[in-house]
Amino acid sequence: MTQLIINNIDDNITKGLQARAAEHGRTVEEEARAILGDAVRPAPAAALPSGLGTRITKRFQGIGLSEQEAAAFELHGEEIKPAEFD
Incomplete structure (x- = not known):
């Protein structure tokens, strides 16, 4: 698998990602992976x-x-x- 490093993320985005991860019972890394996957996955028919x-x-x-x-x-x-x- 590929590693992706994103620098200079705004603190509010980081806090929002942490909150969203907690809501879904995931780590921040898992949540970021899910968000990226949803963003690039083709829409279902x-x-x-x-x-x-x-x-x-x-x-x-x-x-x-x-x-x-x-x-x-x-x-x-x-x-x-x-x-x-x-």
């Missing part, structure tokens, strides 16, 4: 934004659309036809 239609539906769900009207925003598996200009 569930946390990624949903499709455009789902986001539109959520945005406007309070305006009185029925389930059928709201479902019209989702086009999963449907062929998208280009606009015709005659």
